[in-house]
Amino acid sequence: MSVYDEILPSLITATPAEGRELAIKIARKTIAAIQPDADIRTKLRPDYAEDTSKLMQAGQIVAIEFQTIAAANNYWRK
Amino acid sequence: MSVYDEILPSLITATPAEGRELAIKIARKTIAAIQPDADIRTKLRPDYAEDTSKLMQAGQIVAIEFQTIAAANNYWRK
Amino acid sequence: MSVYDEILPSLITATPAEGRELAIKIARKTIAAIQPDADIRTKLRPDYAEDTSKLMQAGQIVAIEFQTIAAANNYWRK
Amino acid sequence: MSVYDEILPSLITATPAEGRELAIKIARKTIAAIQPDADIRTKLRPDYAEDTSKLMQAGQIVAIEFQTIAAANNYWRK
Amino acid sequence: MSVYDEILPSLITATPAEGRELAIKIARKTIAAIQPDADIRTKLRPDYAEDTSKLMQAGQIVAIEFQTIAAANNYWRK
Amino acid sequence: MSVYDEILPSLITATPAEGRELAIKIARKTIAAIQPDADIRTKLRPDYAEDTSKLMQAGQIVAIEFQTIAAANNYWRK
Numbered sequence: 001m002s003v004y005d006e007i008l009p010s011l012i013t014a015t016p017a018e019g020r021e022l023a024i025k026i027a028r029k030t031i032a033a034i035q036p037d038a039d040i041r042t043k044l045r046p047d048y049a050e051d052t053s054k055l056m057q058a059g060q061i062v063a064i065e066f067q068t069i070a071a072a073n074n075y076w077r078k
Numbered sequence: 079m080s081v082y083d084e085i086l087p088s089l090i091t092a093t094p095a096e097g098r099e100l101a102i103k104i105a106r107k108t109i110a111a112i113q114p115d116a117d118i119r120t121k122l123r124p125d126y127a128e129d130t131s132k133l134m135q136a137g138q139i140v141a142i143e144f145q146t147i148a149a150a151n152n153y154w155r156k
Numbered sequence: 157m158s159v160y161d162e163i164l165p166s167l168i169t170a171t172p173a174e175g176r177e178l179a180i181k182i183a184r185k186t187i188a189a190i191q192p193d194a195d196i197r198t199k200l201r202p203d204y205a206e207d208t209s210k211l212m213q214a215g216q217i218v219a220i221e222f223q224t225i226a227a228a229n230n231y232w233r234k
Numbered sequence: 235m236s237v238y239d240e241i242l243p244s245l246i247t248a249t250p251a252e253g254r255e256l257a258i259k260i261a262r263k264t265i266a267a268i269q270p271d272a273d274i275r276t277k278l279r280p281d282y283a284e285d286t287s288k289l290m291q292a293g294q295i296v297a298i299e300f301q302t303i304a305a306a307n308n309y310w311r312k
Numbered sequence: 313m314s315v316y317d318e319i320l321p322s323l324i325t326a327t328p329a330e331g332r333e334l335a336i337k338i339a340r341k342t343i344a345a346i347q348p349d350a351d352i353r354t355k356l357r358p359d360y361a362e363d364t365s366k367l368m369q370a371g372q373i374v375a376i377e378f379q380t381i382a383a384a385n386n387y388w389r390k
Numbered sequence: 391m392s393v394y395d396e397i398l399p400s401l402i403t404a405t406p407a408e409g410r411e412l413a414i415k416i417a418r419k420t421i422a423a424i425q426p427d428a429d430i431r432t433k434l435r436p437d438y439a440e441d442t443s444k445l446m447q448a449g450q451i452v453a454i455e456f457q458t459i460a461a462a463n464n465y466w467r468k
Contacts (some may be wrong), residue, residue, distance in 0.1 A: 002171075002173040002174060002176065002177050003173075004172070004173035004176045004177065005173045007135065008159075008171075008172045008173050008176060009138060009171075009172070009173075010172060010232065011131045011172055011231050012230060012231075012233070014082075015083075015086075015087075016082070016086045016087070016088060016089055017080040017081075017082035017083045017086045017087075018080055020086060020104070020107075020108075021080050021082065022142065023208055024108070024111060024112070027215060027219065029176075030180070030215045030218045031211055031212075031215050032218070033162065033179070033180055034205065034211060034214050034215070035084045035159075035205045035206070035211055036179070036217075040205070044206070044211070045209045048208040048209075048212070049112065049113045049115075049118070050113070050122070051134055051208070052125045052126040052129075052132050053110055053126075053131070053135065053209070054208050054209055054212060055113055055122070055208035056109075056132060056135035056136060057209065057213070057216070058108075058112050058124070058138065058212060059105060059108045059109055059112070059133070059139045060135070060138060060139050060142065060216060061212065061215045061216050061219050062108050062112075062219060063105070063108070063139050063142040063143050063146075064142060064216065064219040064223065065219050065222070066143070066146060067142065067145065067146045067223065068219075068222060068223045068226045068227075068231075070089065070146045070149075070150065070234065071146075071149070071226075071227070071231065072226065072231030072232075074088050074166075074204045075090075075146075075149065075150035076089060076150075077090070077121055077150065089312075090294070093236075093239070093243075093244055094235075094242045094243070094244060095236040095238035095239045095242050095243075095268050096236055096239070098236065098238045098242060098260070098263075098264075099236050099238065102264070102267060102268070114310060121292070127268065127269045127274070128269070128274055128278070128280045130282040130285075130288050131282075131287070131288055131291065132271055132280045133265055133278070134265075134288060134291035134292060136264075136268050136292060137264045137265050137268070137295045138294060138298065140247070140264050140268075140292070141261070141295050141298040141302075142298060142301050143255065144299070144302060145298065145301065145302045147244065148302045148305075149302075149305070150307065153245050153302075153305065153306035154244065154245060154306075155245075155306065156244070157331065158327075158329040158330060158333050159329075160328070160329035160332045160333065160350070161327075161329045163331060164327075164328045164329045165327075165328070165329075166328060166388065167328055167382065167386075167387050168389070168390060170345075174347070182332070183371060183375065185332075186332075186336070186370075186371045186374045186375070187367055187368075187371050189336060189390060190336070190367060190370050190371070191361045191362070191367055193361075196361070196362055197364065199362045200362070200367070203364045204364040204365075204368070207364075210364050210365055210368060213365065213368035213372070216372060217368065217371045217372050217375050220372065220375040220376060220379065221375050221378070223379065224378060224379045224382045224383075224387075225377075227382075227383070228382065228387035228388075228389065229388065240429045240440060249395075249398075249399075249418070250394070250399070250400060250401055251392040251393075251394035251398050251399075252392055252441075254392065254394045254398060254416070254419075254420075255392050258420070258423060258424070263429075272418045276433065282447065283424065283425045283430070284430055284434070286423070286434045286437045286438040286441070286444050287438075287443070287444055287447065289421055289424060289425055289434070290421075290438070290444060290447035290448060290451065291447070292420075292424050293417060293420045293421050293424070293451045293459065294447070294451050295455065296448065296453060296456050297417065297426075297451050297454040297458075299422070300455070300458060301457065301458045304458045304461075304462065305458075305461070309401050309402075309458075309461065309462035310400065311448050311462065314405075314407040314408055314410065314411050315407075316406070316407035316410045316411065317405075317407045320405075320406045320407050321405075321406070321407075322406060322466065323406055323460065323465050324465075334457045338410070339449060339453065342410075342414070342448075342449045342452050342453070343428075343436060343445055343446075343449055345414055345459070346414070346439065346448050346449070346452075347440070348447055349439075351442055352439070353448065356440070356442045356445070359442045360443075360446070363424060363441060363442075365443070366442050366443055366446060369443065369446035369447070369450070370446060372450060373446065373449045373453050374451050376453040376454060376457065377453050377456070378393040379457065380453075380456060380457045380460045380461075380465075383460075383461070383465065384460065384465030384466075384467065
């Protein structure tokens with residue numbers, strides 16, 4: 001059993017937009033896996049959501065996760 | 079339904095230049111997805127647009143997104 | 157003999173969720189390989205688990221490791 | 235129409251050296267797309283060109299852009 | 313002749329674990345190539361081994377090097 | 391004509407070790423292309439060679455450049 005079982009049954013999504021949502025979801029889940037204490041995460045959240053540099057760090061993680069998901073889906077080419 | 083549906087129906091673009099524009103668009107959309115409060119984003123914007131280091135962070139995200147889009151388009155090889 | 161022998165017999169996993177767990181595991185092992193002193197690592201741990209920017213750095217490493225593992229598993233395509 | 239139309243008609247270049255120049259050019263263009271005010275860019279320029287850490291950030295962006303361009307050109311293998 | 317000749321005769325390793333060790337070895341060697349003065353490196357070492365953020369930077373380099381080595385070995389698929 | 395013509399006639403090298411040297415060379419050349427003033431570069435050099443965090447940034451750029459070169463050479467598989 002893994003904490004990812006529920007959100008990550010597969011890397012395959014119907015559309016690029018859904019792939020993007022999945023990228024954000026697994027990025028968030030990883031932060032939760034590294035810092036399992038929900039109270040600390042809640043305390044930290046405003047810190048990154050209102051700090052440009054940290055928002056950018058988050059954006060970069062999503063970009064990397066999306067690379068993986070897009071490749072998995074053969075870029076949703078028709 | 080996803081916030082990306084409108085801007086990201088597909089990773090396929092007609093030209094590299096359009097691929098580049100899409101890279102910037104999805105990078106921006108991700109920041110909006112992480113920080114949904116438009117007022118806070120507006121407040122943060124000058125912070126990164128006038129700070130070299132943060133501009134560079136933005137530039138790096140765009141470079142990574144473009145890698146994905148370029149691969150999706152087989153690099154627009156003729 | 158390598159410190160990785162036990163945790164990394166293979167990059168192949170049954171599911172994406174297990175691949176994700178492996179990504180976290182090898183990322184952690186690398187930190188241990190670079191800083192072998194367990195006492196120092198224990199002392200450092202709260203430092204990154206309660207600091208948004210460092211949590212993000214950790215999240216990025218996991219994203220990169222997962223790219224490798226996902227490719228190894230042909231993205232668990234059925 | 236895109237601001238990239240002129241500099242990025244194609245990712246294909248005759249040589250690796252030209253590919254490298256293109257990587258630098260599109261990296262610069264992205265900064266201009268994010269911060270369109272030329273006066274602010276001019277003011278920021280010494281800031282990164284004389285700061286090692288920011289120079290490194292720029293170097294990393296160019297490395298990532300070059301990855302894309304090199305793949306597009308099949309690495310200029312003869 | 314190259315400083316890498318001894319440690320990097322090939323990217324091929326017998327196992328993922330050995331590939332991981334190689335990733336750490338070439339990452340270290342690069343630092344030595346950039347800063348050839350062993351005394352300065354020795355002085356700098358505690359600085360990164362006891363600083364979470366720098367440990368993370370090191371972990372990220374290893375992750376990138378491992379991507380290359382894993383691809384070279386076709387991910388050690390059987 | 392490009393400043394890279396001399397050092398980058400090709401991404402193909404005889405050995406992984408030479409590929410590694412090339413990665414360092416093109417990374418350095420990029421810094422020179424971004425900051426063409428040799429006096430400023432000389433002044434900046436101790437700054438990164440004696441600062442762990444900047445050394446790491448340099449190491450990461452080399453890792454990314456090497457990914458490209460290794461792929462170009464089909465990982466020097468025999």
